[in-house]
Amino acid sequence: MKFHPVYLLLLVPFVALLWVPFYDRAEPSLMGIPFFYWYQMAWTLLGAACTWPVYRHEERARQKEAGK
Amino acid sequence: MSAHPIAIAIFLVLFVLVSCLGFVATRWRKADLHSVHEWGLGGRSFGTIITWFLLGGDLYTAYTFIAVPAAIFGTGAIGFFAVPFTILIYPILFLCFPRLWAVAHRHGYVTAADFVKGRFGSRTLSLAIALTGIAAIIPYVALQLVGMQVVFAGLGIPSTFAGIPNLPVIIAFAVLAAYTYSSGLRGTALTAVVKDLLIYATVLTAIVVIPAQLGGYGKVFGSIAPKMLVLPHGSDTSLGATFTYASLALGSALALFLYPHSLTGILSSSSSSAIRKNAILLPTYSLALALLALLGFMAIAAGIKAMPEYASGFGAFGNNFAIPALFLHMFPSWFVGLAFAAIAIGALVPASIMAIASGNLFTRNIYKAFIAPDCSPRQEARAAKLASLAVKLFALVFVLVFPTKAAIQLQLLGGVWICQTLPSVLLALYTRWFHPVGLLAGWAAGTVSGSVMAWQLGLASNVYPLHLFGLTIPCYAAVLALLLNLAVTVVVTLVMNAVSPNRTDETVPADYLA
Numbered sequence: 001m002k003f004h005p006v007y008l009l010l011l012v013p014f015v016a017l018l019w020v021p022f023y024d025r026a027e028p029s030l031m032g033i034p035f036f037y038w039y040q041m042a043w044t045l046l047g048a049a050c051t052w053p054v055y056r057h058e059e060r061a062r063q064k065e066a067g068k
Numbered sequence: 069m070s071a072h073p074i075a076i077a078i079f080l081v082l083f084v085l086v087s088c089l090g091f092v093a094t095r096w097r098k099a100d101l102h103s104v105h106e107w108g109l110g111g112r113s114f115g116t117i118i119t120w121f122l123l124g125g126d127l128y129t130a131y132t133f134i135a136v137p138a139a140i141f142g143t144g145a146i147g148f149f150a151v152p153f154t155i156l157i158y159p160i161l162f163l164c165f166p167r168l169w170a171v172a173h174r175h176g177y178v179t180a181a182d183f184v185k186g187r188f189g190s191r192t193l194s195l196a197i198a199l200t201g202i203a204a205i206i207p208y209v210a211l212q213l214v215g216m217q218v219v220f221a222g223l224g225i226p227s228t229f230a231g232i233p234n235l236p237v238i239i240a241f242a243v244l245a246a247y248t249y250s251s252g253l254r255g256t257a258l259t260a261v262v263k264d265l266l267i268y269a270t271v272l273t274a275i276v277v278i279p280a281q282l283g284g285y286g287k288v289f290g291s292i293a294p295k296m297l298v299l300p301h302g303s304d305t306s307l308g309a310t311f312t313y314a315s316l317a318l319g320s321a322l323a324l325f326l327y328p329h330s331l332t333g334i335l336s337s338s339s340s341s342a343i344r345k346n347a348i349l350l351p352t353y354s355l356a357l358a359l360l361a362l363l364g365f366m367a368i369a370a371g372i373k374a375m376p377e378y379a380s381g382f383g384a385f386g387n388n389f390a391i392p393a394l395f396l397h398m399f400p401s402w403f404v405g406l407a408f409a410a411i412a413i414g415a416l417v418p419a420s421i422m423a424i425a426s427g428n429l430f431t432r433n434i435y436k437a438f439i440a441p442d443c444s445p446r447q448e449a450r451a452a453k454l455a456s457l458a459v460k461l462f463a464l465v466f467v468l469v470f471p472t473k474a475a476i477q478l479q480l481l482g483g484v485w486i487c488q489t490l491p492s493v494l495l496a497l498y499t500r501w502f503h504p505v506g507l508l509a510g511w512a513a514g515t516v517s518g519s520v521m522a523w524q525l526g527l528a529s530n531v532y533p534l535h536l537f538g539l540t541i542p543c544y545a546a547v548l549a550l551l552l553n554l555a556v557t558v559v560v561t562l563v564m565n566a567v568s569p570n571r572t573d574e575t576v577p578a579d580y581l582a
Contacts, residue, residue: 010159017152018318020310024145024299032286034297037362040151044355047155048348051162055344 078405189572
């Protein structure tokens with residue numbers, strides 16, 4: 001698979017979750033859950049959302065390959 | 069502790085039903101189970117959905133579901149690192165493992181060590197990878213049995229029956245061993261489906277009912293000491309707990325798919341596309357894990373530690389008893405039976421895959437590579453089955469003979485060890501520049517240094533405070549060991565490539581695409 005900028009999306013969760021001081025705080029809380037927790041919980045789904053476009057890209061590339 | 073008859077009855081019914089399913093599985097997608105590919109990889113036939121259940125049941129073990137909330141219960145925010153850890157595994161799964169699946173499919177590799185042998189033509193390096201895998205996985209199996217012991221204690225099942233100590237866990241072990249032996253990965257996959265449905269039912273109920281009974285999430289978190297809820301920031305002299313948190317998440321994420329049981333789950337899928345899809349679908353388990361982790365705080369808010377009826381459980385299992393105690397405190401007996409069955413069956417699934425994976429490693433990379441090179445496929449499968457039995461037996465004896473602490477400590481070491489196979493397996497998917505002697509030297513340097521660090525910490529922690537230029541860097545030992553491993557690998561490779569370059573490689577670039 002050749003490089004395509006869409007692959008950079010796979011790095012986003014690493015930046016979002018490994019830069020801990022950014023989210024290491026209690027406020028703003030959501031429904032009583034401190035920021036530290038709901039932020040990371042949100043990334044379980046956001047992480048998958050980052051992978052989705054990469055998946056689509058690879059599927060398209062594969063179809064093109066097969067169509068040749 | 070008093071027995072809970074209704075809970076025990078529900079528990080037993082579910083446990084027996086699922087065990088039967090494990091045996092029936094021999095007939096599912098019927099094939100000749102006298103081959104390693106069929107017994108040990110389910111014929112590489114599992115589609116997206118079965119792979120989802122299988123990997124979900126495999127990666128999120130019963131012990132995880134007990135230990136992660138327990139860590140939160142005991143130490144607060146730092147225990148939550150399991151959540152970023154289980155998020156970061158998926159970009160790695162998506163990017164790297166379809167390549168491994170493809171090359172394994174092309175060449176019939178069953179284990180990571182098979183791939184390493186094909187890629188570098190080195191039996192010694194392959195043996196090192198196989199031994200690391202087996203050594204890392206035995207304490208992991210042992211912890212699953214510990215998870216079962218916790219549940220049995222929670223149900224009030226006496227640990228000694230008819231004068232035989234530890235009879236319940238021995239029976240559970242026998243069930244596990246028998247169905248793994250007879251149906252292999254098929255049995256595990258079917259039980260995984262039931263286990264996951266039970267786990268999801270339990271989690272969803274728990275996260276709605278328990279906070280409601282405790283007066284809502286706001287009240288739960290309000291009753292926790294604010295210091296426990298966040299990590300202390302670093303200072304001028306130390307990078308602090310926030311760095312530790314990141315290093316634990318990253319190091320664990322890098323290591324997870326190098327574990328033999330993860331790889332077995334991946335290689336059993338029918339296409340690389342099933343793996344890619346699962347990299348998007350599996351994070352639902354991480355969300356479930358995060359919600360379960362919060363139960364640790366709810367256990368604090370409910371004040372279960374001070375309740376005399378749970379004192380003996382905490383005495384025997386420490387904080388690992390927090391979640392069983394919370395469930396006993398909050399739920400009616402029948403639901404406790406269901407939840408505990410979910411946990412116990414949740415222990416069977418990964419324990420079974422782990423045993424199968426180590427059986428595969430033994431038969432492929434030790435038995436066939438060194439002992440009986442000309443063995444028939446039938447003998448090969450037999451050796452795998454017997455080895456998986458031996459691994460389980462070893463884990464059982466370990467749990468019965470040594471204190472629980474020993475299994476936890478060894479599992480901690482196992483995480484450090486398995487991380488050291490990263491250059492030989494993961495990086496080798498992209499380049500064969502590395503020289504096998506370099507990889508072996510790096511592996512040895514990483515394994516020894518990692519073990520020494522863990523030893524210096526009294527095996528009580530895996531966070532090593534590295535002192536560098538007046539700065540303290542509290543880092544996950546596996547990451548530090550891996551850095552040393554990489555440095556040694558590169559230096560020795562440079563030397564070896566100049567002296568005697570290695571040209572053995574049975575794979576070609578096209579093998580990695582699928």
